[in-house]
Amino acid sequence: MGTAGAVTTAVEKYGVAGTGSKVSDLAGAAKQKAAAAFRGGGPLKNGGGGIALGNLATKTAVGGITLLAAGSTCKVQGIKALTRAEEFATHIQVACAEMDLQDAKLRAVVQRADELTDVLTRLERQATVAMDRLEALTFDPTEHMAALSETIELVRGVQGVAQARLINERGDLSEQSEILRVRYREMNEDNSDG
Numbered sequence: 001m002g003t004a005g006a007v008t009t010a011v012e013k014y015g016v017a018g019t020g021s022k023v024s025d026l027a028g029a030a031k032q033k034a035a036a037a038f039r040g041g042g043p044l045k046n047g048g049g050g051i052a053l054g055n056l057a058t059k060t061a062v063g064g065i066t067l068l069a070a071g072s073t074c075k076v077q078g079i080k081a082l083t084r085a086e087e088f089a090t091h092i093q094v095a096c097a098e099m100d101l102q103d104a105k106l107r108a109v110v111q112r113a114d115e116l117t118d119v120l121t122r123l124e125r126q127a128t129v130a131m132d133r134l135e136a137l138t139f140d141p142t143e144h145m146a147a148l149s150e151t152i153e154l155v156r157g158v159q160g161v162a163q164a165r166l167i168n169e170r171g172d173l174s175e176q177s178e179i180l181r182v183r184y185r186e187m188n189e190d191n192s193d194g
Contacts, residue, residue, distance in 0.1 A: 018046050
């Protein structure tokens with residue numbers, strides 16, 4: 001039963017005609033006119049809005065219910081759309097955070113590569129100078145053992161830094177690269193005058 005049917009049933013059951021009779025006791029056109037006048041606030045002669053207002057009230061009630069149903073449907077659809085948009089925004093925030101983390105990791109790798117390149121360049125230069133000094137000597141193990149040890153240490157440093165893995169299996173900076181960076185950076189600082 002639609003809105004108009006529900007209104008009509010209620011008026012027929014509880015309504016009173018301008019004559020004082022129950023609408024349910026009337027029949028045919030008299031019943032229809034009495035019901036319409038009742039919906040309009042009673043007959044014109046009794047100060048009501050009459051049949052025309054009653055018919056308008058019924059149409060307005062049907063239209064109002066239709067608008068209410070349409071508004072409710074729009075609200076439900078809007079809430080669903082808002083929920084989907086919020087879920088999407090959350091996914092985007094998570095993806096952005098993951099990208100920021102990857103960006104930070106990549107920047108750290110680039111920085112470590114630059115640091116190790118700098119260390120390697122200085123170690124190679126120092127190792128080359130040390131080897132040139134040894135080659136220029138008439139080697140005496142008693143007298144030149146410290147120079148030989150220093151040269152071997154520098155060559156091993158060059159080899160270690162050149163072969164160091166920058167990242168581990170998880171994609172994080174390797175502990176080995178940090179140890180070498182610190183060890184040979186300090187060694188370079190100690191030997192920076194030589």
